[in-house]
Amino acid sequence: MLQTVLSGLESGSWFALLGLAIVVVMKAADVPNFAMAEIGLVATYVGTVLNAAGISFWPAVVVTLVIGTLLAIVIDLALMRKLAKHGHFPLLLMTIGLSLALNALIGLIWGHEPRSFTAPWSGNHLDVGGLDVSWAQVVTIVVGALGAIGITAFFRSPMGAQMRAVAENRETARLIGVNAGRLSAIAWGLGGLIASTAVMLQAQSTLVSTHSAASLIIYGFVAATMGGFVSLFGTFAGGLALGIIQQVVGTYISTSAQFAVALLAVFLVLMLRPGGFTKGMRLRDV
């Protein structure tokens, strides 16, 4: 059971980080980004190629993160900006189109076989009181937690405060002189950075492929939903809970039902807490 929870915390960290990437972009740029997992995947694939070509681990990691960040900023500037005034759905469809295209592009360039990102600690294990802990799991969980703390700290900084202002009221934020365009680019960059971290963490522990992105993005969205698309803590906790539920179901019920059961659990949470599970009830509309 503990073993399962540990695996759950690991995959939960990927979901949580991806959820955070989605929430950051949603808060500052108001875009529901369905292409987040693919952005991370493109960056990670570049990293694995460099890694396979003999470039040592840490430089490859840096290149991966830079590519993820830049790719996200370019997408914001080139595709998303001018659609912003049309509301969420054209934006969502745009990111869906983008995720399809990026996914297929990865397949075209690098193929559809699963890959991993070999780290210096790959394959090493610890024995903690009879519990088999891989270093990859330790790294994932620690980096996930540090990432969440870092993002929370960022939103406490002056720039983060501006993003919160934009999230609360776009019009007022503009009036008090917040440069929404610059903030949007920064949020996208930050989102890309977090997403590539999430996918890279997944790749150093297990295999990633063009097929793994779809479930990752849905889990990420579900985590973001549990935080009401607003709360960083809610998203992080939601992602971890999702990971644990999914692993428990996979171990004790069936792996094919993982997805549906995890979503149903979230459904129950939503019914009890309609604004995500860190928020109280709110009266709609009136």
Add this chain to the structure above:
Amino acid sequence: MSEPGRATATTTHTEDPTMVTAGAEAVTEPSAHAVGRTKGLVAVVALLLLFAAPFVLNSYLLFVLNLTLVYAVATLGFNLLVGWSGQIGLAHAALFAIGAYGSAIAMEQGVPFLVTIPLVGLAAGGLAVLIGFPAIRLTGFFLAIATLALGMAIVELLKGARAVTGGGGGLNVEVFTLPGINGSASTYFVTLAVAAVAFFLVRRSLIGRFGRTLQAVRHLGQLSGSLGVSALRYRLIAFGLSGFIAAVAGSLYGQLQTFVFPAMFEMNLLVPMLVMVFVGGAGSHWGPLIGAAFAVVLIELFQDLGDLQAIAYGVVLMVAIAVLPGGLVSLFATFRDSRLVGRLLARRTASERSEVRA
């Protein structure tokens, strides 16, 4: 029959995530009976042409046309829910699956195909109302995730109930034939008839009181209560109707594919369904048909290109959204406006004059 006016592209940005451009078409005063008759004539001619298709087209093109009509009907229901009532219910692919499986299983039990169509519609309609119950407390993305969860659970059940559904391996569908006509033409004729009736009835109810009420619920939310409208009741009706239509389309899909398996009805179907609604034009009358044609043609056009197909699909989707955020129907509206530009100009100057006077 009153006529829809121009689709006014509203660019208002509200918290309602489905609030996109093109909205519904503003209904102008139903004065032009002559225009109505012309349109009726156009519809009849189009139907006759479609009716002739099996005698003219080869089997591949007939299949593509048939598939387009099936998706158009499914999207008609989805658009009713998403575009008109403003609720992102994501169980639509699963309800479509209920139609395909339900019809096939009922036929195994000896129920004639044509009888299974309304049966699966009613069953899925009831189920959709249950799926819609979270709408009591949830809206927007929260409702989307909740309904997605229920939809995936349905597909999971289809996989699990091996004895009835054949599990992940799938199920053969007994093909219905009209007397004296081959299977694919029979399927096509039934599809055409169902599509014509569905579009006619849905359009008719949407241009009148029912459509107005749905939009009041969408735009006023709970405040529509002050109009004597129970928002919840109409939200659930929209779920029920969309489920009914989804399952009817699903039963036709089963006939068309002759073999169904659960993996057909997952995200790989749900995402194209969303694309069809929004690329066609959410909250419009003919958007579902246009969106379905767009999606099917795109898939078929780039078939056998492998990854290039998916890239092309994604890129064309992105271009379509970037150029026409209100969906393809807004293109027709623009075209109509430009053709009638003279008459419109005259009307506009008159109205401007009156504004100056006021």
Add this chain to the structure above:
Amino acid sequence: MTPMDTSTATPDSAAGHPVVELDGIRMSFGGNVVLDDVTLPVRPGFTGLIGPNGAGKTTCLNVISGYLRPDQGDVRLGGRSVVGGSAHQIARLGVSRTFQTPRLIPHLSATENVLTGAGRHYRGGHLSELFGLPAARRDERRLRGQARDLLETFGLGEHPGRAASRFPIGSQKIIEVARALLNEPRLLLLDEPAAGLGAEDVDRLVTGLTDWAADRDAAVLIIEHDLELITRLCPAVAVLHFGRIIQSGAPADVLRDPVVVEAYLGADFAAGD
């Protein structure tokens, strides 16, 4: 709490039984008392509800129209308690209202928007509409005619087919009033109908409302800051201050009352208005 002084209302409306009666309404949000023992009978004709911002006026309307359930007290419509009824049930009993910011369906025409108010006057159901039965067509034609007449009454008859969002905000508010009237309400609740309206729009509004009310027995409760409008329209007025009715009666008397003057001016100065 001053009891409503009915003797100062116009003779014919004073005779009428209250259309709606608030009786000892208490309403609080999270320990914050917003309405405190509010008792207010609203008789046929126009009644003004005034008071400084935050006095609880809109909350009163929300309680009457069923959006809020009071902690204590009763709301009686035609003598029958409606507390606990949902907003749409109360609307179907003949209670219409407007909102401070107009809530219309932006891309639908003015006429269509007004028609959304007609819900309870359709005799047939949606199925008879679906199958195009003659009764449904008659309903639609009749109510569409009434909707246009109403727009005409308010001087908006020129562009019945123009999309609501293309009207200036003042006209949108008037369209909303027309929508409320198509319900043929016995109680009409107007939440700051004149805010944001130009002088000419206010005249249209007043004329339209008085025309409409002339041959009807309906009661109209108006929240408004424009005291001139209140004096023009309402023979009776009540003043709400910090959730309590501090004075009521004929506008001329009420507005001269030192307590009211202090409540109004004091609050306005405090708010830096």
